[in-house]
Amino acid sequence: MISVENVSFSYAAKPILRQVNFTVNQGEIMTILGPNGAGKSTLLRLLRGRLRPDVGCIRWQEGLAHQLSRAKMATLAAVLPQISSQPFSFSVRAMVEMGCFARDRSLWGISAAQKSIVEEMLRQTDVLHLAKQRVCELSGGELQRVLLARALTQQTPVLFLDEATSQLDLCHTRAIAQLLYRLSRDEGKTIVQVSHDMELSAEISQRILLLNARGEMVSIGTPTHVLTAENIASAFNVNVTVARDQVTGALRIAPLPLI
Amino acid sequence: MRVPWQEIIAVIFGDAGSSLHEVVILKIRLPRVLFAALVGASLSVSGAAFQAVLRNPLADPYILGVSGGAALGSVLAITIGGYSVFILPASAFSGALIALLAVYMVARSSRGDSHTLILAGVMVGSLASALLLFFLWLAPSDSVRNAVFWLAGNLSNVRVDWLPWGYGASLIAFLVLWRNSRVLDLFTQGEDCAADLGLDVAKARLLVFAAAGMLVAIAVSMAGLVGFVGLVIPHVVRLLWGPDHARLLPAAALAGAAFLVLADALSRVVLAPAELPVGVVTALIGAPFFLYLLRLRGE
Numbered sequence: 001m002i003s004v005e006n007v008s009f010s011y012a013a014k015p016i017l018r019q020v021n022f023t024v025n026q027g028e029i030m031t032i033l034g035p036n037g038a039g040k041s042t043l044l045r046l047l048r049g050r051l052r053p054d055v056g057c058i059r060w061q062e063g064l065a066h067q068l069s070r071a072k073m074a075t076l077a078a079v080l081p082q083i084s085s086q087p088f089s090f091s092v093r094a095m096v097e098m099g100c101f102a103r104d105r106s107l108w109g110i111s112a113a114q115k116s117i118v119e120e121m122l123r124q125t126d127v128l129h130l131a132k133q134r135v136c137e138l139s140g141g142e143l144q145r146v147l148l149a150r151a152l153t154q155q156t157p158v159l160f161l162d163e164a165t166s167q168l169d170l171c172h173t174r175a176i177a178q179l180l181y182r183l184s185r186d187e188g189k190t191i192v193q194v195s196h197d198m199e200l201s202a203e204i205s206q207r208i209l210l211l212n213a214r215g216e217m218v219s220i221g222t223p224t225h226v227l228t229a230e231n232i233a234s235a236f237n238v239n240v241t242v243a244r245d246q247v248t249g250a251l252r253i254a255p256l257p258l259i
Numbered sequence: 260m261r262v263p264w265q266e267i268i269a270v271i272f273g274d275a276g277s278s279l280h281e282v283v284i285l286k287i288r289l290p291r292v293l294f295a296a297l298v299g300a301s302l303s304v305s306g307a308a309f310q311a312v313l314r315n316p317l318a319d320p321y322i323l324g325v326s327g328g329a330a331l332g333s334v335l336a337i338t339i340g341g342y343s344v345f346i347l348p349a350s351a352f353s354g355a356l357i358a359l360l361a362v363y364m365v366a367r368s369s370r371g372d373s374h375t376l377i378l379a380g381v382m383v384g385s386l387a388s389a390l391l392l393f394f395l396w397l398a399p400s401d402s403v404r405n406a407v408f409w410l411a412g413n414l415s416n417v418r419v420d421w422l423p424w425g426y427g428a429s430l431i432a433f434l435v436l437w438r439n440s441r442v443l444d445l446f447t448q449g450e451d452c453a454a455d456l457g458l459d460v461a462k463a464r465l466l467v468f469a470a471a472g473m474l475v476a477i478a479v480s481m482a483g484l485v486g487f488v489g490l491v492i493p494h495v496v497r498l499l500w501g502p503d504h505a506r507l508l509p510a511a512a513l514a515g516a517a518f519l520v521l522a523d524a525l526s527r528v529v530l531a532p533a534e535l536p537v538g539v540v541t542a543l544i545g546a547p548f549f550l551y552l553l554r555l556r557g558e
Contacts, residue, residue, distance in 0.1 A: 050454065074457025081452060087316050088447040088502040098445055102457040107438055108505065154456070 001026045001158070001190055002047060002065075006056035009042060009215075016042050017215040019056075026157070027188040029180065031201035033226075034211030034218075035236050040194040043211075044160050047192065048077050074102035077158040078151035083143045083167055089134040092146050096122060099153030118153055125149040125179065141172035148176065152183075159183070161193035165200075173197070177204050202227055202251040210235050227251060262288075286419075293426075294417045295523040295537070296516035298482045299492075301429050301474040302326075303515020306489020307496075307507055308436050308471040311443040312464055313366065314450075315376055316494065317552060319545075320355075320475040321486030323380035327387030328358025329472075329479035330409050334391050338398040348428070352476035358383050359468055412485035412538020414523050425477050432477075433512060435470040440504035443467065447502065485538045487545020488515055494552070 002024040009017045016039040024030055024047075032040045045051045046058055049065035058065040060076065068076070078099070099121075100114040110118075122128040125145040135143060144164065151159060161180075165173045181204045183189040195201050201208060202223035210218040210226050212235045219226045232240050232253065239256045262280050270284045302320060309318040309325070320326045332354025336347045365379035391409060436443070442463050445453040450460045478485065492515045493507065500506050519537065522544070526535040 048455070070454050070459050071457045074455065079452075079455040081455075084449065087314060088311075089497070090444070090447070090502050094444070094501075094503055098441075098448065098456055101441060101445060105441070107441070150456075 001061070003059045004047070004056070005059065007046060007053040007058060008055040009039070009046060009051065009053050011042075015215060017046075017211075020211075020215075020217055022209060022217070022220050024158075024190060024192055025206075026190055027184060028206040029184045029191045029193070029204055030207045030209060031205040032192070032194045032209045032211065033196075033198060033201060033235070035213045038211040038213055038235075039215040040211060041162055044079075044162055044192065044194055048079065048160060049073055071102070074154060074156070076156055077160055078102075078154040078156045080144075080148050080151045080159065080161045080164040082163055083140055083147065086135045086143070089136045091131070092127060092133050092135060092138070093118065093122070093131040095135050095146055096149045096153055099150040102154040102156075114153075117155065118149075121149040121152045124152065126175075141168050141175075144168055144172065144176065148179070157188075158190045158192065161191065161195075163194055163196065166196060173200065180204060198227060198232075198253050199251060202253075213237075223251060227253065290417045290419045290422060291414060291523070292520055293422055294481065295414050295519045297422070297425050297429060298414065298478045298485060299488055299519025299522075300433075300512040300516040301478040302485060302488040303492040303511045303518070304433055304436060304489075304508055305471040305474040305478075307493035307504070307511045308443060308467050308474075309489070310493060311446045311504065312467050312471075313363075313376060314447055316497075317377055317490065317549065318380075319487060319490035319549075320471075320478075321384070321484060322377060322490065322549070323362050324358045324383030324385075324387060325355045325362070325380075325472065325475050326479050326484050326486070327384035327391070328354035328356075329476045330354070330484050331358075331387040331391045331394075332476070333480045334394050334398075334409060338394050348476050348480045351480035352473055354387070355472040355475045355479070356468065358387060359472055363468075409483040410538075411536035412483045412541065413536045414482050414519075414526075415534060416481075418481070421481065425481060429474055429477050432470040432473040433508070436467065437505070437508045439463065439467065440508060443504040443508075444502075483536075483538065485519070485541055487541050487549065488519060490552075491541075491545050491548050492518055494548075 004020055004022050007017060007020045008015070020043065032043060034040050042051065046053055047065060049068050052066040060068065062068060062072065062076065096118050097110055100110045100118065104110050104114050122131055125148050127142060127145045127149055130138065130142060130146070135146065138146065165176050168176065177200055180191055184191050205223060207221060208223050208226040209220045210231055212218050218235045219231045227242060229240055229242050232238065241254050241256065243252050244250070245252050262283060266280050267284055270281050306319045309320065309323060310316050329351040332350040332352070333347055336350035362376065362379045362383050366376040388410065442458060445456055445458050448456070454460045493511045496507055496510045496514050500510055522540040523537045526537045526540045529535060
């Protein structure tokens with residue numbers, strides 16, 4: 001789907017990523033984990049062609065990522081950003097309709113087909129009942145679901161998430177995670193996310209890419225393969241124990257006590 | 260001079276009234292109303308466009324220093340003798356764009372912090388005003404009418420022969436912006452998001468800056484620094500009809516036109532027969548409004 005070939009990248013002579021190599025497979029959920037400053041968000045920006053690698057290349061079937069136009073890329077990949085303040089009080093529906101710009105640039109409003117897609121995505125993300133509300137009146141969880149609806153309206157095969165659930169409470173985090181899992185399983189959507197939540201990532205991801213603070217790959221593979229005490233110590237410089245939850249069987253990662 | 264309203268209607272619809280009244284209405288008052296409407300609509304629409312692209316509801320051509328740049332450009336053109344319908348707005352346009360780019364560069368390096376944008380705008384505006392005063396001081400007194408005209412905004416200098424040009428050029432700039440309503444909607448989400456939604460941000464921004472800068476140049480080269488119209492009107496219109504630019508832009512144009520016509524009427528009757536510069540009236544309304552918005556955002 002996307003192949004990252006020997007990519008290095010630096011900002012103002014400061015190396016951010018060093019010799020990163022991997023491929024994103026169609027229909028998988030892949031999580032990029034790593035400490036602050038490991039270049040996770042930069043890697044996402046490189047993947048969608050917003051930055052150009054210093055060395056190496058990022059190849060989509062359609063061409064090199066940084067050579068694809070914004071318009072083309074918006075039909076291939078949508079982004080769910082972190083929620084931010086909304087200084088303009090658009091209605092939820094108008095907000096989601098902005099996602100149609102990727103495929104329908106007509107001057108006055110959007111086609112009926114696009115309208116029904118918007119309707120469907122509002123339903124899928126469970127915000128249809130909010131369609132007439134103003135976005136500045138929404139809670140963080142609601143706004144995040146609206147942004148997800150907008151990203152889905154772009155109808156792209158790939159979805160990127162940049163710490164999209166980091167500001168949400170447990171309930172909303174679970175709800176979004178479940179929706180993502182369903183999208184990948186039922187609709188074959190490819191999802192690449194940056195996250196700090198190792199346990200949740202282990203739960204929903206097929207593969208995990210672990211970076212260290214120098215921007216090097218520590219490990220890539222299935223969650224159980226990557227999230228070992230040694231790898232985590234090497235990437236985060238923190239000693240942890242990794243175990244299975246006795247009830248659910250899920251991966252549990254516990255740092256050693258401070259005191 | 261007092262003209263009865265029946266007379267006004269009669270004259271406008273072509274029935275002969277008294278010839279004195281006809282002259283007053285058609286030659287003095289009507290052009291002035293058209294003039295105020297043009298300036299008000301241009302400032303209001305440009306304010307709405309700046310607010311979207313800079314993602315800041317406090318943006319306004321006057322506060323951003325864009326009007327200051329345009330005024331400086333105008334005064335430079337006048338001092339070197341270019342008081343014509345083309346050279347003056349062209350020079351104002353260059354001034355507006357230079358000021359806009361300066362403010363944009365500073366704001367960009369601060370990663371979109373809204374207060375930095377406003378501060379940068381105020382400083383660019385101050386710099387432009389200082390340079391403007393400097394050039395006015397250098398200039399022979401008869402080449403420029405007076406400093407108050409430019410600094411306080413004034414509609415008393417109607418150039419009837421400029422009106423068709425002004426309306427034509429503003430209409431083009433307005434249509435360019437209106438055609439890009441959906442693009443302006445995307446800009447309100449931030450440049451980063453807009454790019455991810457499929458917008459070629461750099462190209463679109465240049466287009467919007469050019470069109471909005473042209474509107475400011477037209478308004479300022481004709482009426483000097485009339486502030487806050489671009490702040491107050493889009494705000495009120497958004498409260499009434501929402502932020503979608505397809506509706507916001509035409510509504511802001513009409514409301515801006517009506518607002519400045521009224522403000523101008525007010526400026527002429529408050530101290531009649533003396534005339535206040537209309538910029539004084541708009542600032543008296545707009546500056547407290549700005550402070551109110553600032554306070555609202557703080558909460």
